[in-house]
Amino acid sequence: MKRLFFQLLLVSDLNVKDKLFKSAIAIFIRLTYFVSDIAKEKAPQLAANFDKNDLKSVETVFKSGLPTPDEYAREKVKALASNFDHSELKHVEPQVKTNVAVIEEQ
Incomplete structure (x- = not known):
């Protein structure tokens, strides 16, 4: 400076x-x-x-504002579900049906 x-x-x-x-x-x-x-x-x-005790109280307040593991998992599932590509499901479905038909014929 x-x-x-x-x-x-x-x-x-x-x-x-x-x-x-x-x-x-x-x-x-x-x-x-x-x-x-x-x-x-x-x-x-x-x-x-x-005063180190003030630091601990601030840390506790900060931690209480964080999401719990369950809340985080719910949000993660919502994000994954919203980004799910249905076109991939349509490509997989015919392959599964043909495999089922082959098993039934045997």
């Missing part, structure tokens, strides 16, 4: 002679450094105060 801001500053030096634009980029870079420094200081405090 820092590299991107330095590239912006270099581009502004080469292409744009506007001092206002250069100062805006410089302020933006300083603010970014300031925010990243605050984040580096706050991260250990937030990690130390993190």
Whole structure:
């Protein structure tokens, strides 16, 4: 991220002679450094105060929203039934009938 801001500053030096634009980029870079420094200081405090019990409750709520294996199987059967090709059944049926006729003749 820092590299991107330095590239912006270099581009502004080469292409744009506007001092206002250069100062805006410089302020933006300083603010970014300031925010990243605050984040580096706050991260250990937030990690130390993190409550693992909250994570377990969120996981339980998430799992309760998932379908049960029976619900999943029902949905899967519905999807398979809706995609069933009846033309395949018609091609199989005459073959079965001819085999039955051969067995009856024997």
